[in-house]
Amino acid sequence: MRAFLFKSNIYRRLVLFFMLVGIVPMVLLSIASYRITQTSIHDKAEHYSTQLMLELSDSIKRVFLSLENTAIDISYSEIIQNYLLDYSGMSIAQRRNSRNDIRMSIALKTSLIREITDVYIYLPDGEREVLYGEDGYKFSLKENYEDEFVHSIFDAGGKTVIRSYSGEHQLDNIRRQQDTEKGIENCLLIGRLVRELDSGDILGVIILRINEQILSKRLNNIDLGRDAQIVVTDSSDRIVSSTNLMTFPISNILKKGLTIAQTHSINTEPGLRYQSDEHMVLQNNIDGLGWSVICLIPYSFLDNETYMNFRNMLILLCCICVIMVFGIGVFSRRISKPLTELVDAMNLVKAGDLNAEVKNESRDEIGQVTRNFNGMLAQIRKLVENVKNKEKEKRKAELAALQAQINPHFLSNTLNTVRCLAHNQKAENIENLLISLIELLHVSMDTREDFIPISKEISYVRSYMEIMSYRDYGNFNIICEVQPELEDSLVPKLILQPLVENSLIHGLKDKKIGGQIIIRVTGDKSNIFISVTDNGQGIPPDVLPTIIQSEKMHEEVAYTGIGLSNVDSRIKMLFGSEYGLYVDSVYQMYTTVEVVLPNLKGEMLNDESVNS
Structure with missing residues (x-):
């Protein structure tokens, strides 16, 4: 990189510079803006979806509460109590008449809940009576599933049991074919014990069959965006109802780490892939039922507008790059031409021509450099003349220094001669004085030791x-x-x-x-x-x-x-x-x-x- 900067021309450097200080920050800013906007939209979508899911969960809970109240109202109604108490003493005709009366009574009680399709009662002797629904083609569950459901009602005591089922739990008969044609193959079952009001003895088991549309209508009324899915699952993690006839296996969602617990909270699990698209997954548990509401919102829908804005910004950046490259070409030529003239003049100076000045009247930095170059040439010419003169003076100084170096040695030799005369003439004071003076003189003259x-x-x-x-x-x-x-x-x-x-x-x-x-x-x-x-x-x-x-x-x-x-x-x-x-x-x-x-x-x- 460093070699490229120093060896490339001005045009390439300017392109690189503007990309580093202009385009790169804009790209980074665009990416950051895209990420921030994306995160903000995700957070708002999650908050909005959470509120809707809470309301939907409360709505489903109210539906179940209404169905439970309906089951209680039917089981403790006077006509049902009398029918069950007098059942063993009734003739077939009396039972038929009583059932007709019961059907009319149930029709009145369920007039506001049209999704209730059948009402059955199981007697202690094991017989099953159709109290409401079609007599001709009776609704029938498979024996093992039916027995397990009835036993769960007895195990629950006086509590209401809610269960979902699909066509696989129903006997393959004409009624099942009719239900399939009507689109009511998935249904809910609500059952509870029927007790005698006074004694509390068990008179039988009442079961209401409710069309799954009672839930799907509410799910379809909520719009979370294109391709968003809402799923209701039971305590066995099986899909009870969903929007757009979703068949996605709930087990795949649970493998991502979501658990259905008896808590009233929202769990979020981003990054689940469904139908080749990543989804935001939110799950809420319905209090007291063990059922869950799960929402899947595709990120492609959430990010669509943000992605379009990001793409438009990238197109704008590409247009800016094209304009920038063209502008840099024009701008660099205005800079490189005077610099080329300056380099040519420098080459002449390098070859020995100190009169190679450059004419440039511009007031920018290049013009200032050119004027400084011309001034430098003038100073160099002047310095060359000074060097010539100083060389002459240096030769004179060297001769003077050589002469000055000879004089102290001559003085030292002379003092030694005088000392010898003083010694010969027995002038000890003068001899001692000269010895000290010669020693000091040697110290001053000795330049070898610092x-x-x-x-x-x-x-x-x-x-x-x-x-x-x-x-x-x-x-x-x-x-x-x-x-x-x-x-x-x-x-x-x-x-x-x-x-x-x-x-x-x-x-x-x-x-x-x-x-x-x-x-x-x-x-x-x-x-x-x-x-x-x-x-x-x-x-x-x-x-x-x-x-x-x-x-x-x-x-x-x-x-x-x-x-x-x-x-x-x-x-x-x-x-x-x-x-x-x-x-x-x-x-x-x-x-x-x-x-x-x-x-x-x-x-x-x-x-x-x-x-x-």
Whole structure:
């Protein structure tokens, strides 16, 4: 990617740039907007569907309650009670007449519930009487299913039992064919015990057969969108009723993790595939029945409008890309042409033509670069002339430096000759003075060593003090105290002499007798502390805080020309700001200058901090 950016032309870079800062964010924004809108629609659809399912569950519960009340009303009606109590003593004709009366009574009681197709009563002796419905072609269940249902009614005591069944539970006879033609093959069965009002004895079992349309009408009245499905299942997880004649096996839904429990809550399971489409699945349990209402809403319906908006936005982005590529082509040519001229001029300069200037009067950045390039060429031509002149001056300086290097050696040789004469003439004071002077001169001339042992630095200080004692007629003395283990530690060359010279010139200048300078060298494995103390006039309190930076301390001293400020700057430059000089003084009593240095040995001179 990096190689492509640096090797490609401006046009490709601009296309890539606008795609990164324009198209890519718009695509990401479109995707994010699509996802947010999709999630919002799903949440609202789920909330709306949940409310409808709760209302539908309450409606179904009210239907079952109405059917249960109807069954209770029929079983405890006076005409049914009398019929069952007098059944054994009635003739066939009396029973027929009573059943006709009962049929009329039931017809009145069920006039508002037209889905009740049959009413049967099972007598204690096992006989079954048709109280309501067709006498000619009786409705008949398969024996095992019928027996199991009747036994469940007895097991329930006085409670009403609701059961669903399909054509597979019905005997294959003419009545079943009629029911199939009428579309009432799936039905509900409601049964309960009939007890004598006074004694509570069981008189029989009453069963009502209800057309499944009593539920499907309510399901079809709810519109959840195109291809949405609503399913009612019984406690055995079998579909009792559904919209659009749905035959989807409920077990597939349950495998997705939904369970039918005796709770009044909504469970949601997205992602179920039904008829090659993913559906949002919501399930609610009907209180007290063990039945459930399950809703399947296809995501294709929920996402249709959002998808259309997303597709239109992508088409718009494609149109923008085409316009952008064309515009970038025009724009890049306006930039690349002056840049090409500038590159050609640079190539001429590279070949040695320093007069290859470019004309560009535009006020944009490229015009500014061009003007800067022309100015740079003018500066280069001027610098070339300066370099030529400086080369001539450099040759002259080298000759002068060579001559200056010869003069100190000549002076040293001359002083050695004078020392030999002084020795031959027994002038010991002059000989000693010359020895000290020659030693100091060698220190100044030696450029090979920047760091020397402390013992050698003390030796140089003694030589310097030897010379100064002849000037001041021995009015002072010097004391050196060095820890033995620190004598081989390395310090910057000529670091102590300026401090001793400062004590002589500023501290002891007015002290005629009794002047004293004490040099102490202490330390540990990490640091070295060198203090130079004189018993001179001291430093006034108002001057002490800024003594190292004061103008007086910037004055060059006699021999080295190095003041306290220069020594402090030199140490900090070599070792860092935590090292340097620290001054302590009591006016008219003493002055102490302490030098803090790292404890360096010979093998440590390669350390980067020292070399830098």
